[in-house]
Amino acid sequence: MTRVLLILLVFFVQHASSQTKVGGVVVDEEGEPVSFANVLFKGSSEGTITNDNGRFYMESENSHAALLVSFIGYETKEIPLNAKVNYDMKVVLMESSEQLNEVVVYVGKTDKKNNPAIDILKKIWSKKRNNGVHMFKQYQYDKYEKVEFDLNTIDSALMKSKVFKGLEFVFKDLDTSRITGKTYLPIFLNETFSKVYGNNEMALEKEDVKGSKNSGFNNNQAIIAFVADLYNDYDIYDNYLKFFDKSFTSPLSKTGVDTYNYVLSDSAFIDNKWCYNIVYYPRRKNELTFKGNFWVNDTTYAVKNINLAVTKSANINWVKEIYIEQEFDVVNDSVFLLTRDYMLSDFSFNKKEKSKGVYGKRTTVYGGYKFNEPKPKEFYKAKTDPFDPLVLDKEDAFWEANRLESLNKDERGIYKLLDTLKTVPKFKTYYNMVSILASGYVEIDKWNLDLGDVYSVFGYNEAEGVRVRAGARTYFGQNDPWRLQGYIAYGFGDDKFKYGISGKWLVDKKSRFIVSAGKRRDVEQLGVSLTSTTDVLGRSIASSSVFTVGSNDRLSTIDLSTFNMEVEPLRNVRLRVGGSYRTLGSALPEAFSLDYIDPSAPSGISSEIDQFELSTNIIYTPGKRTIGNGVERKDVNDDYSTLFLTYSNGIKNFMDSDFDYKKIQFSYTQPWQLGGFGRLLSTVEMGKTFGEVPLGLLNAIPGNQTFFSVYNTFSNLDFYEFVTDTYVSSHFEHNFNGRIFSRIPIIKKWNLREIVGLRGVWGTLSDENKALSAPANIQLMAPKDKIYWEYSVGVGNIFKILRIDFNFRGNYLDNPGARSFGVTGSFGFYF
Incomplete structure (x- = not known):
């Protein structure tokens, strides 16, 4: 942004003004532009070369009396500078009549051999x-x-x-x-x-x-x-x-x-x-x-x-x-x-x-x-x-x-x-407009408050219908030791209010010891990420997409409370411990239920999950650069790797929690700059849950029923099509940055960029976990017999802002409603 x-x-x-300014064009005797000609102020090392069209411009803080223009195979021309400013100059170079002994003359593509420059x-x-x-x-x-x-x-x-x-x-x-x-x-x-x-x-x-x-x-x-x-x-x-x-x-x-x-x-x-x-x-x-x-x-x-x-x-x-x-x-x-x-x-x-x-x-x-x-x-x-x-x-x-x-x-x-x-009202207005576009927040300085973010105001899904959201956060400056933020939302379809609130406090700047807590009640599309999260303010694209592929009705209600402590003992190494309590249910039970066998329930079946969980995380981001020393810092680069390891422990009966289990998860994301061959982004994830848990606590392989290209999801999978308790997943996406298209004569001027992707996942689901969630009204399946995989080819930089991906499903084509092919896209301002 x-x-x-x-x-x-x-x-x-x-x-x-500078002392001397010159500009113009260098041509040969036929009037053709001379590219890459040397232009130098006489008696100095201040110079430039002409561009593809033979044009040049330069200036100097010093006064100069003459200009020297030269190029291999042409006679050097000296031009007197009668004024400090000399624009629209036309310099005509004459072919040299003398053979140069110390320099070999090259025209067009130069030889890679017998070339003194390459030596x-x-x-x-x-x-x-x-x-x-x-x-x-x-x-x-x-x-x-x-x-x-x-x-x-x-x-x-x-x-x-x-x-x-x-x-x-x-x-x-x-x-x-x-x-x-x-x-x-x-x-x-x-x-x-x-x-x-x-x-x-x-x-x-x-x-x-x-x-x-x-x-x-x-x-x-x-x-x-x-x-x-x-x-x-x-x-x-x-x-x-x-x-x-x-x-x-x-x-x-x-x-x-x-x-x-x-x-x-x-x-x-x-x-x-x-x-x-x-x-x-x-x-x-x-x-x-x-x-x-x-x-x-x-x-x-x-x-x-x-x-x-x-x-x-x-x-x-x-x-x-x-x-x-x-x-x-x-x-x-x-x-x-x-x-x-x-x-x-x-x-x-x-x-x-x-x-x-x-x-x-x-x-x-x-x-x-x-x-x-x-x-x-x-x-x-x-x-x-x-x-x-x-x-x-x-x-x-x-x-x-x-x-x-x-x-x-x-x-x-x-x-x-x-x-x-800064005292001119009109300037303040322009500044505020740019600031809103960049940060997504409207600054209210006199209240030390930001309203937003503005990009989350409108949404739609099958459970809530049309949805509106308004939020705010405290903001005194980039080094704030504490921050409060929250939102309230309303769904016109279900006629219900939702909310989220979060608070963070930087207790110690040296160790970056942070205490945070939050509360959230909302409708969310769970299962869009394998790695667990306790974010109380975020929202996935899948929860608010106006247009979807098939029925996007596998939504959940979530009531989440969290408390966390975080410290940074070493640069870019964060340790976090915390606890969460959540109540999960289905937002559309007729289409998607989270029912599971519960002998303590009057009917033997429960539809909601109450779960307390303790978790410990280690996050390592070598090479990451940030600014600010407050409770929230801002990233200034995206070329760092991320290693994430978490251990979670569900405790039954504590605060009426329903299940005992242990879960370990690991992910590693690495961008690779491959020089002239572009940029590769790779991610490997793996995890295992020990103990019997129902559908709402299992790991759904992240599908994508939106028309947006979302990295780390499987574009041709429906939500909850695969569910696992043990998994290994990998994603690879390579952007050639136009290296291939630049060699195709018809389209090379369009500056299109080629993107290819390959992704796969393997996982298992125990018979005990299948039996526990037998009352659920969706089929529980894991990609155990063979690795599920997809590949994609895409074209980016269309009109400089659009990317289109063509996604192909590699196997499991016999699954009910399986999508063998799909088209997704994304918008963005990329250099």
Whole structure:
């Protein structure tokens, strides 16, 4: 949902002009565009390359008198710059009449053999772990990062639009991007200063955030989480660089020779070091690749500087351009250390040149390098909280002393402008609208209350008919030590009210000792998940789907009370113990009963289950990143694995509980980034119940009778079609991210993405448990004789938001009402 924050496009300003600006197009004698030509300010290392259409734009804080334009096979052209701003330039390159001895000329696809550029690339591979901080046993350095968002492509029509009526003052000063040549309006700025420590011998690293500051949104978790997740650290020497959930092939990758064309373009002294310049560009369109060039030293084969620009044909949504620059300084004559990293992203609804959008710019500056100063292993285990108030509330003097790159007048103006905008009612309205879309809650600041979530207001099922729901939660800030939340719902079909209420209290921040309790009375579709849950506020899609496959009438009434205690003894390791008491019954007894044999009942049969249960859980999420240090933290990434182990004990007769049993369950979910081959998501689950229990306490294999694609369910199974007391289940879903479709000429421009899935389950159901639930009016069956399995093929990124899956049932086709084929889909905003 945080992707919706890209709509945070309006407001704020103040930007000054650079000293020299140039822009235009480079063509040959026939008027054809020259792609990937080098454009350089004479006497400097400031430059760029032309895009696919021969166009270029760049700017400099310094004054320059001339521009040099060159490309292999053409004569270098020097163009005097008579003014500070030179737009709409047309540079015509003439074919070279001289044969170059030191550089081989390549046109189109370059040869993988007898190519001096690839020979240099191979030496980069062999040396990459011997460069930079990898050369030392221990290292430490200072890291200063600023992230800025700008509204771009400002024109007179936008300024005069109704959206900005009353906010015209924000357009007082506008500036032009040195990368794209577009006007832009700054709207957000975040600064962070950290100290980073590493030990190459022990493969340990930690980052201590000393200060963090952002312009006006300190209390909005959704915005902060979005910014934190948007720009991850990366190493250009890695084979793949991950941006926006996608893995781009690095031009320094060992697989790069199959993905890029490389050309040895030039050689020159840079900072008294002889370096080669290599131009690279993709061999194929529609793949996740870059174009650009880099300078590399001729002895250490360390990169001196590099720029990367994502091609416009790349299969990525909502991002029109990505441009990266990295600079390295030479230390002690042979050590190349990263000193500056700049990344610009142009977010837009489409990739047309004149489309409006938002720039996201991250600048990271490194300095204060120190080496071979050992620290004990325990030092790396202690982590600082980047959202601790002591980190967030730094005085101006701290920033003046620790900014490795000073804010310019325009950046300083963002803070001032936001202070002004927060007093403008219209801005508040826009901000609230975006916040609601992103978080799902309506903020009522004067009451310290959020209303919502708004996405659960309406629902429908066969037991309740049309259903409406309203909820609220306390919210003083992202570091709240306690939180109360709840909802009330009403079904027009059964004419009944339902409710849920929950409370959490963070008793100790250091150990994250949390006490929680809740109560819920509602109608729910149970059996949509194998792993047990005591969530009193959540609701499955299956309980509210307006359209379903077949009769979706196997719904239950649930009256649930819970009490839990949780602690985090180690980072990303949570231990939870608790108890729950629930009463289960059928919401539509004629269609679906939970009847079981009960000798103590007058009729010998009971229809409701009263059950008290104690449970102990261990949840391990290595690699998970969160923000906030309150009772509820917000996740900022989704590429971590999850291991879950739970042991449950049902106690008969305690509080009139009906059954004695023991249950153990385990699940392991792992996302796998497979570089250029996409992303695989895998889950394995297993569990066993010891003791005799009726249908309501057994493990139903999660079916799916909705038209939504829901991971970890079986799309061609009805609810309760299979019921088990022992099970092993696995799910695999792989998204190729368009790797196959990008090679099919007719459809490669559509940027579709291929998804394949495979899932299976095996389970048993004891004769004793079958006999106990004999009065139930559904057939009890487990996939014991053979593994039940399904497979699916899907097409994603249809119109950038739609995914359609075609699901096939592998066996058990003789089951009553078995569905051999089905179509499901989902909507979402994905990069």
